[in-house]
Amino acid sequence: MIKLYGYDTINTLKVLMFLSETGLDYEFEPINIRAGEQHSAEFRAINPAGKVPVIWDGDMHHTESNSILLSLAHKTGWGLMEDxxxxxxxxxxxxxxxxxxxxxxxxxxxxxxxxxxxxxxxxxxxxxxxxxxxxxxxxxxxxxxxxxxxxxxxxxxxxxxxxxxxxxxxxxxxxxxxxxxxxxxxxxxxxxxxxxxxxxxxxxxx
Ligand SMILES: N[C@@H](CCC(=O)N[C@@H](CS)C(=O)NCC(=O)O)C(=O)O
Structure with a gap:
């Protein structure tokens, strides 16, 4: 199952919108960036840049919201243009x-x-x-x-x-x-x- 690390941020919302459009199953892990949780050693091991969103897609961690959208679109075949x-x-x-x-x-x-x-x-x-x-x-x-x-x-x-x-x-x-x-x-x-x-x-x- 996909795991989304995010918070109430613009870039997290993009990924939530994609997941909601496609109905993919996901688990949400809040990373409170206002409390500094993005700097914890545990989260830095997931994204050394210390930023959300990140997804785990079962194979690897993906960072950068637009790159995440592209990767999920390629996986599901939803959200790209045919032409x-x-x-x-x-x-x-x-x-x-x-x-x-x-x-x-x-x-x-x-x-x-x-x-x-x-x-x-x-x-x-x-x-x-x-x-x-x-x-x-x-x-x-x-x-x-x-x-x-x-x-x-x-x-x-x-x-x-x-x-x-x-x-x-x-x-x-x-x-x-x-x-x-x-x-x-x-x-x-x-x-x-x-x-x-x-x-x-x-x-x-x-
Ligand atoms: N280019 C990145 C930007 C990610 C980003 O800036 N995330 C912010 C929240 S919107 C963040 O995690 N900030 C925490 C920090 O910089 O310490 C993306 O599109 O995912």
């Missing part, structure tokens, strides 16, 4: 999410809520970058139901969690009609609702 050129796009979206959307949205969370010494310049800068990403995604979703076309994929799963909490980050997507519609459509999926129920019940949810 090779669309599959190329899907990979590009996973890289975009990990290298651009994730880090910049994450900086907003840091500078608006976590930093001990606030820096309004940093917040303005990261909000501008995130707003540009919102406009970009909105354009890309013009006349497409999902980010790679007609089929819901792991690229949508990867991009969704930061956008779900846009209000919490002080960002607006309401004017971006395609993106708002996409977000609502993913939120309404029974698998998303199931994973959010589980996610919101993780102990010590802030």
């Amino acid at each position: 090779p050129s669309l599959q190329e796009q899907l990979i590009a979206w996973l890289f975009y999410q990990a290298s651009t959307q994730g880090p910049y949205f994450g900086q907003i969370e840091y500078w608006s809520r976590l930093a001990k010494a606030p820096n309004s310049d940093a917040l303005v800068q990261y909000k501008a970058t995130a707003s540009r990403s919102i406009e970009y995604l909105n354009e890309q979703l013009n006349s497409k139901k999902y980010i790679c076309g007609d089929t819901y994929s792991i690229a949508d799963i990867a991009l969704f969690p930061w956008l779900r909490i846009h209000k919490h980050l002080g960002l607006s997507i309401e004017h971006a009609e395609n993106l708002s519609r996409w977000c609502d459509c993913i939120l309404e999926r029974p698998a998303t609702q199931n994973s959010l129920t589980f996610f919101n019940d993780i102990p010590s949810q802030k």
